Structure formats: C-alpha cells, structure tokens
Amino acid sequence: MIRFALGNLTSRPLRSVLSVLGLAVAIGGMVGLFSIAGGIDQVVSKTFEQIPGLLVQQQGAPIPLFSTLPANWEAELEAIPGVGVVDPEVFCRVNQLDGKMIINPPRFAIGMEIDARLKLKRSLYRENLVDGRFFLPADVETNHCLISREISTSISKSVGDVIDLNGSEFEIVGIYETGSMMLDVNILMDINTCRRLGRIDVNTVGCFYVEADDSVDNKTLQKSIEDHFRGRDLRTWQPRSQFGGSGNVLANLARRLDQSIKGTSTLRETDEHHTDERFKKEEKSHSDAESKRLPIEVRSADDWGERIAEFSQDLNIFLTLMTAIGVSIATLSIVNTMMMSVTERTTEFGILRANGWSKSEIMRLMTLESSLIGFSGGMIGVSIGWLATLLVNWSWPGRLQLHAGFPLLFTSLIFSIALGLVGGLYPAWRASRLSPMESIRRG
Amino acid sequence: MDKNGVSNAFIEVKDLTKAYHRASLETLVLRGVNCKITEGEFAFVVGPSGSGKSTLLYLLGGLDQPTSGNISIAGEQLTEMSSSELDTLRRTKIGFIFQSFNLLRTMNCIDNVLAPFIPTGQAAAKREEAEALLARVGLGGRMHHRPSELSGGEQQRVAIARAILKKPQVILADEPTGELDTETGRRVFDILRELNQTEGTTIITVTHDERYINQDDKVLRMQDGQFLTNR
Ligand SMILES: Nc1ncnc2c1ncn2[C@@H]1O[C@H](COP(=O)(O)OP(=O)(O)OP(=O)(O)O)[C@@H](O)[C@H]1O
Ligand SMILES: [Mg+2]
Numbered sequence: 001m002i003r004f005a006l007g008n009l010t011s012r013p014l015r016s017v018l019s020v021l022g023l024a025v026a027i028g029g030m031v032g033l034f035s036i037a038g039g040i041d042q043v044v045s046k047t048f049e050q051i052p053g054l055l056v057q058q059q060g061a062p063i064p065l066f067s068t069l070p071a072n073w074e075a076e077l078e079a080i081p082g083v084g085v086v087d088p089e090v091f092c093r094v095n096q097l098d099g100k101m102i103i104n105p106p107r108f109a110i111g112m113e114i115d116a117r118l119k120l121k122r123s124l125y126r127e128n129l130v131d132g133r134f135f136l137p138a139d140v141e142t143n144h145c146l147i148s149r150e151i152s153t154s155i156s157k158s159v160g161d162v163i164d165l166n167g168s169e170f171e172i173v174g175i176y177e178t179g180s181m182m183l184d185v186n187i188l189m190d191i192n193t194c195r196r197l198g199r200i201d202v203n204t205v206g207c208f209y210v211e212a213d214d215s216v217d218n219k220t221l222q223k224s225i226e227d228h229f230r231g232r233d234l235r236t237w238q239p240r241s242q243f244g245g246s247g248n249v250l251a252n253l254a255r256r257l258d259q260s261i262k263g264t265s266t267l268r269e270t271d272e273h274h275t276d277e278r279f280k281k282e283e284k285s286h287s288d289a290e291s292k293r294l295p296i297e298v299r300s301a302d303d304w305g306e307r308i309a310e311f312s313q314d315l316n317i318f319l320t321l322m323t324a325i326g327v328s329i330a331t332l333s334i335v336n337t338m339m340m341s342v343t344e345r346t347t348e349f350g351i352l353r354a355n356g357w358s359k360s361e362i363m364r365l366m367t368l369e370s371s372l373i374g375f376s377g378g379m380i381g382v383s384i385g386w387l388a389t390l391l392v393n394w395s396w397p398g399r400l401q402l403h404a405g406f407p408l409l410f411t412s413l414i415f416s417i418a419l420g421l422v423g424g425l426y427p428a429w430r431a432s433r434l435s436p437m438e439s440i441r442r443g
Numbered sequence: 444m445d446k447n448g449v450s451n452a453f454i455e456v457k458d459l460t461k462a463y464h465r466a467s468l469e470t471l472v473l474r475g476v477n478c479k480i481t482e483g484e485f486a487f488v489v490g491p492s493g494s495g496k497s498t499l500l501y502l503l504g505g506l507d508q509p510t511s512g513n514i515s516i517a518g519e520q521l522t523e524m525s526s527s528e529l530d531t532l533r534r535t536k537i538g539f540i541f542q543s544f545n546l547l548r549t550m551n552c553i554d555n556v557l558a559p560f561i562p563t564g565q566a567a568a569k570r571e572e573a574e575a576l577l578a579r580v581g582l583g584g585r586m587h588h589r590p591s592e593l594s595g596g597e598q599q600r601v602a603i604a605r606a607i608l609k610k611p612q613v614i615l616a617d618e619p620t621g622e623l624d625t626e627t628g629r630r631v632f633d634i635l636r637e638l639n640q641t642e643g644t645t646i647i648t649v650t651h652d653e654r655y656i657n658q659d660d661k662v663l664r665m666q667d668g669q670f671l672t673n674r
Contacts, residue, residue, distance in 0.1 A: 356534020
C-alpha cells in the first residue's frame with residue numbers, strides 16, 4: 001500500500017514536491033521559532049541549576065544589576081538563623097574593553113567578597129574553572145580578574161594576559177565556563193576593586209548571595225530573611241552612586257525608567273506634580289500596608305526560573321500564532337494537492353472499487369498519500385530548522401543560543417504528519433464517496 | 444447438478460429495473476430484465492448503443508444498486524448484501540474488464556495484476572501466480588512496464604490477467620475489444636475462451652462485434668432496456 005501511495009505521489013512529482021516544500025518551510029519555521037524559546041529555557045536551566053542559594057536584592061529590581069542595597073545589611077543577614085555564608089556582590093557594566101566599545105554581547109564586572117566566596121559550599125565560577133586558578137585571599141584589593149572562555153576567545157587573551165576595563169588594567173588569573181550565556185558575560189573581581197571601577201559607594205552593594213547552612217531549607221530561610229527586613233524603608237536610604245556621576249549609565253537609565261513607571265520618582269520638573277499626586281494617593285491607600293512594606297526581594301533559583309518560564313510562555317503564544325499562519329497555508333496546499341488528485345483519479349478509484357477495494361480502503365490510500373507528504377515535508381522541515389539553529393549558533397556564538405532539542409524536532413515531525421493526515425481527510429472522503437460506476441463511465 | 448434445471452441457474456436476473464434521476468427527470472434505463480445464465484456459460488449481451496447493456500453489467504457486478512428486481516449469483520441475493528460483502532464479492536468472485544482505462548497508470552503490469560490484493564496484504568503471496576498469469580497472456584517479458592508503455596491489446600491482456608488471478612466465478616467484460624483491431628481482439632477472446640474451457644469460468648461479455656460470437660454461446664439481445672430473445 002505504501003509503495004502504491006508513493007508511486008502515486010512520484011508520478012506527479014512537481015505537485016508533490018511543491019506541497020512537500022510548502023510544508024517543509026512551515027515546519028522549518030516552526031522549529032526555528034520554537035528553538036528560540038528552547039534556547040531561553042536551556043539558558044535558564046543551565047544558569048539556575050548552578051546557583052542553589054538565595055539572592056537578596058532590592059524590591060522591584062528586574063535583575064540584580066539594577067539592585068542597590070546598604071552594605072551594612074551583610075552583618076544583619078549573617079545573624080539570621082540558618083544563614084551559612086553571605087556574599088555581597090556589586091556590578092557595573094564594562095563599556096570599554098581593551099579600548100573598544102562594548103555593546104552586544106554586554107560585559108559586566110562583578111565584584112565579590114573573595115573571603116565569603118571561598119567559604120561557599122557551592123561556588124558556580126569555582127566549579128566551572130577551565131584554566132588558571134580561582135581567587136585566593138591574596139587577591140583582595142588587587143586588579144586580578146577571572147573571565148569566561150567566551151570572553152577569552154573573543155578578545156584572544158588568556159591566563160597571565162592583561163586587559164583594559166573602562167581604562168583600568170587587570171590581570172587575568174583564571175578562565176571559567178558555565179555554558180550559560182547569562183553568566184558567561186561576567187568578569188569577576190574583588191568587591192572593592194569593582195566599586196572603584198564602577199565608582200560605587202563603599203556603603204552599597206548590588207545584592208547579597210546567601211547560602212543556607214544545613215539546618216534549614218531555602219523556603220524557610222527565604223521567609224525569615226523577608227520577616228527580618230519587613231517594614232524597612234529603602235527610600236529614606238539613598239545610595240550616593242545614584243546621584244553621583246556613576247559610570248553605569250545604562251543601569252541608571254533603566255533604574256529611572258523603572259521608577260518612573262512605578263511613580264516613585266520623577267525625572268522632570270513637568271512630571272513632578274503629576275507623579276507626586278499619584279504617589280501621595282498611593283501612600284494614603286496603602287498606609288497600612290506601608291508599615292509592612294518589604295524593601296527586598298529574596299529569590300531562589302526556582303523563583304527566577306518561574307519568572308522566565310512565564311515570559312517564555314508568553315513568547316510561546318506568540319510563536320504559536322506565527323507558526324499557525326505558516327502551517328494553515330501549508331495545510332491548505334496539501335488539501336489542494338489532494339483534491340486535484342481526487343478529481344484527476346476518479347477512474348482509478350472506479351477501477352479499484354471494481355476490484356474489491358472498499359470505501360475505507362480508498363480513504364486509507366488517500367490519507368496515506370497525504371501523510372507521506374506530511375512525513376517528507378516534516379523530515380525536510382525539521383532538518384532545515386535544525387541545521388538553521390546550528391548555523392545561527394555557530395555564526396553568533398556569544399548571543400542567545402537557539403536550542404532545537406529532540407522533543408521539539410520529534411513533535412514537529414509528528415505534527416507535520418498529522419497535518420498531512422488532516423489535510424488529506426476531506427479529499428479522501430470525497431474520493432471514497434465517488435460512485436465506482438460513474439467513475440468508470442467518466443473515464 | 445442439473446445444468447438445465449431452472450433452479451440451477453448460476454446467475455439469475457428477475458424483473459430488474461434501473462432508473463436514473465437527473466434533476467426532476469427520470470430515465471428508465473432497464474425496464475424489467477429477466478435472464479438466467481448457467482455456470483460455465485459464455486454469454487454475449489448485444490444491442491444498440493444506449494440500450495442499457497453496460498448498466499446491466501455494472502448491476503451484475505454490484506457496482507451499482509438496481510431500482511427494483513433481483514440479482515442472484517451462486518444462490519446469493521446481491522440486493523441483500525452489505526457493502527463490505529459486495530466488496531469481497533468483487534475482490535474474490537467477479538472479474539471486471541472494461542473497454543479501456545482498465546489499468547492504474549502509476550503501477551507496472553505486475554502490480555496492476557496484484558491491485559485487488561494490495562489492501563489485504565496478500566499481494567506478495569500472489570506475486571508468483573501473477574507472473575505466471577502475465578506469461579500466460581503473452582506478457583512474460585513486460586511485467587515491469589507501465590500501462591503507458593503498452594499497446595491497447597496488451598493493456599487488455601493485463602486486465603484479463605488481473606481478472607483471472609482471483610480465480611473468479613464470473614468475468615464481466617464491457618466491450619473488451621471495443622478499441623482493438625480485429626486481430627488483437629481475436630487474441631483477447633482466445634484467452635477468454637480458453638479460460639472458459641479450462642476453468643469453467645462463467646463469462647458475460649458486452650460487444651458490438653458479433654463476429655466473436657460462437658455457435659454454442661448464449662446471446663442476449665437488448666433493446667430499450669429489455670431482452671428481445673432469450674436463446
Ligand atoms: N448516471 C446516469 N444518469 C442518467 N442517465 C444515465 C446514466 N448512466 C447511463 N445513463 C443512460 O442510460 C442509458 C443506458 O446506458 P448504457 O451505458 O447502459 O448503454 P449501453 O447499452 O452500454 O450503450 P453503449 O453501447 O453505447 O455502451 C443511456 O441512455 C444513458 O444515457
Ligand atoms: Mg456501454
């Protein structure tokens with residue numbers, strides 16, 4: 001039966017090839033689009049499965065980069081029962097690397113308290129060291145840094161070389177590779193070195209990375225940290241760097257945008273009145289809640305993952321819509337191909353019926369043919385899509401890596417076969433309903 | 444079995460009528476056809492164009508339903524059979540040969556012969572037999588040719604081979620030589636006659652060319668949807 005169906009398809013090669021290609025393009029597009037979502041998912045899981053601790057950051061900061069907290073909270077955090085290690089971190093964007101402007105992919109300097117880092121049970125960068133060494137207590141206050149393999153390749157520098165970050169010279173002591181594009185953009189250094197580089201106030205940190213001791217789980221610890229800081233008002237505490245000419249222009253802009261959206265700060269005189277009104281109203285209505293206001297957010301890797309999963313769900317809806325368009329066109333083309341085939345082959349169906357083929361056997365033949373179109377289109381589309389993601393990843397290694405895993409490829413192929421099947425159903429039903437006698441007479 | 448006995452008629456047609464409805468117009472194509480054909484008989488249906496010969500043949504093969512009347516083949520009433528029983532009847536007991544367009548153009552000769560058995564999965568098992576049949580109708584060397592690579596007469600012989608493969612009880616042929624010259628037509632009839640003689644297959648043929656009719660054959664003359672004589 002398959003041989004017969006194949007024979008029927010290959011006897012009208014151009015038409016079959018065209019509808020196969022139409023489907024292949026749609027399925028290839030589908031694989032390509034969903035590989036974006038797959039890439040994001042992969043980055044997320046690669047990133048967060050390596051960070052088992054909690055991140056304490058400023059309330060409302062979309063990512064730690066935009067968070068600022070008082071440095072003296074470190075001691076308070078350490079005093080909370082269940083807290084094992086607290087590692088304060090500061091960030092600044094590296095705008096110039098070896099004299100060249102950096103735009104995309106971005107590079108961030110991350111300052112960490114080396115002593116605390118060395119105490120962590122699980123230390124992401126230490127675990128992923130591929131060359132050189134990790135920080136030693138002697139690296140405190142020095143211009144020593146670790147870079148990722150990706151940065152190392154892109155600037156052709158390795159352990160022992162000197163690089164220039166925003167005008168200061170740093171010596172590369174080690175190279176790490178996490179495999180996550182969200183982490184491999186970071187240049188690691190001592191916390192105070194980073195403060196000098198980003199002109200960040202010594203009394204501020206970006207966020208705290210907290211590792212629990214073995215007595216509590218993350219959920220409990222998360223709650224006790226939140227309870228400890230509940231009611232503190234960060235607005236009365238203003239880090240100097242926000243007003244001083246910080247080199248972190250982008251972060252400032254983003255912070256201001258973020259605040260202006262929330263209506264808690266003003267950018268312009270003309271806006272001042274308007275936003276003040278809103279701010280007051282908000283304060284009034286939330287005056288009770290105000291006292292319980294939480295200045296910080298404590299996030300575990302799972303929370304981050306969920307947040308990004310939400311985003312990737314939205315993305316999936318969009319991708320589904322895009323795919324639906326391509327796929328409906330492809331399906332219509334299959335229906336068209338099969339309908340033409342039906343009108344052309346009435347005699348053939350008559351002969352088959354006269355030779356004992358039942359209606360359902362005719363239907364089986366036709367749906368088999370359209371499924372074969374679906375299968376071939378799917379195979380070609382899936383291969384094209386897969387090769388395309390490899391090509392994109394290979395061409396831009398530092399950017400978002402597309403990921404078309406086996407489940408996506410397999411689902412796409414099955415989907416394509418199903419499309420072929422559905423597209424062939426109506427024509428097949430028409431074919432089976434033809435009166436055999438009429439079919440033969442017409443021939 | 445008493446071959447002349449009334450009750451022993453292999454194919455029996457009783458008061459068969461067939462009307463076609465086109466728009467509100469009703470055309471009565473068969474107006475009460477009666478006939479009996481005994482097993483192993485070589486029967487001809489002749490008559491002017493439009494008299495209803497093909498219609499009768501399709502009804503005999505269960506390809507269409509009569510308006511009224513009965514057809515029984517080997518004791519079984521066609522009108523009482525379910526559509527799947529009719530399919531099985533056509534697949535295993537009745538061989539059809541049409542005037543033209545008998546073959547599936549995407550298949551080669553051997554696959555065309557095996558076509559009835561593709562859905563049942565018996566095609567592979569019957570392949571050798573099909574090859575032998577093609578050799579028997581003189582097409583041993585052309586098994587892998589497509590219909591478009593064969594002459595009209597050769598195509599008809601492939602159709603005959605296909606009809607014979609199922610070892611049918613009846614072969615229904617609608618002007619099988621209509622598009623062939625006398626010589627090739629003669630070959631087609633030789634094969635049918637041989638089959639009739641050696642296997643005892645009942646054969647009913649519609650034809651315009653009375654030269655193919657032998658003395659012992661049964662001839663049914665049709666006019667305006669009825670048989671004139673019943674020789
Ligand atoms: N589907 C149909 N609808 C209406 N009329 C039909 C239909 N099929 C056949 N007829 C009519 O039935 C009559 C008999 O047709 P049939 O094909 O049986 O004749 P025939 O004896 O085989 O003629 P020929 O020798 O030309 O093949 C014709 O008048 C034809 O127009
Ligand atoms: Mg006719």
